[in-house]
Amino acid sequence: MTDKVIEMAPKILELIKKSKKILLHCHPYPDADSIGSVLAMTLALKKMGLEVTSILGDSEYPDDLIVLPHHDLLVKKNYSEIDTGEFDLFIILDSSTLGQVSRLAEVKIPKNMKTVVIDHHVTNLKYGDINLVDETYTATSQIIYDLFIRWGVEVDKDMAVCLFLGLYTDSGGFKYPSTTANTLAVGAELAKINPDFPRVIFEMENAKDPQEIAYEGLALSSIEKYFSGKLVMAAVPYEKLKEKGIQKGFTQGGVGNTLISVIGWEIGINFVEADPGVVLVSFRTRNSDKHDVSLIASMIGKGGGHKAAAGTTIYEPFEVAKKQLLETIAKTFPDLGKI
Structure with a gap:
């Protein structure tokens, strides 16, 4: 206490x-x-x-x-x-x-x-x-x-x-x-x-809905790599959610934790457009002293969290939100190098 x-x-x-x-x-x-x-x-x-x-x-x-x-x-x-x-x-x-x-x-x-x-x-x-x-x-x-x-x-x-x-x-x-x-x-x-x-x-x-499994499959098949592979993003636009019939409530599982379980992937991001122009972002990092993801979450959109795990919501079109996020990360963590 x-x-x-x-x-x-x-x-x-x-x-x-x-x-x-x-x-x-x-x-x-x-x-x-x-x-x-x-x-x-x-x-x-x-x-x-x-x-x-x-x-x-x-x-x-x-x-x-x-x-x-x-x-x-x-x-x-x-x-x-x-x-x-x-x-x-x-x-x-x-x-x-x-x-x-x-x-x-x-x-x-x-x-x-x-x-x-x-x-x-x-x-x-x-x-x-x-x-x-x-x-x-x-x-x-x-x-x-x-x-x-x-x-x-x-x-x-x-x-x-x-x-x-x-x-x-x-x-x-x-x-x-x-x-x-x-x-x-x-x-x-x-x-x-x-x-x-x-x-x-x-x-x-052990209470997952089938839609959660469907989303995890969709997210893990939509991985994009940045900063020489040090940052990976499961980037899922609204069109893909709609196409697969996945409701937005099933998109906030453990994708970020799965991403950082891979050696060499320092930061993992679950980046999903839950509604048109509304992007939910979940961050995880392997080294929170080196890469405090709560800084990013509080700088862009409406978010916050912990050094090792954080989240935010960006109210921008999918690609615009992605560009803003990557630029913010590049400025905040220069050790990652170029996007």
């Missing part, structure tokens, strides 16, 4: 206790850290006897996270579909910018609604009334666990599995550079509370 969490925990709890109605959200294309953090916090607030509404946000609920308990608590609405005037506190989890609250419309915060930002991304802009942003943590779920300990909230089995999956996935199965002894210690504590985690991991990792 860091000094920052120890300092901020009572301030956040004080604001929570003063609030009558609290809002939480999942970021677009939510992962296990986003959903797990939101569900665990929702359950904790309900234990405190507080009124809380948690919205799913812009995207559909991912099939591989059906295993998470109480996912039915998430209201299937995005930020613009709710009356924000009803809430006096908005707890924003795992979102480095307001653009991560919703990408469908400008996110406006009413004057009566206080905001608490809790996140571990180095790219976080600290845009809340209270900001608990600690990039030394592997996952937002890990910060939430430490907050619960400071608040004296009992972590039950359901909360534990939500937090464990967030920690497990954002650490890349405990193998990303951000993984520390404390990451493993928190994971062990959560596993003590709910020893059923092997089954949960298995169900999450």
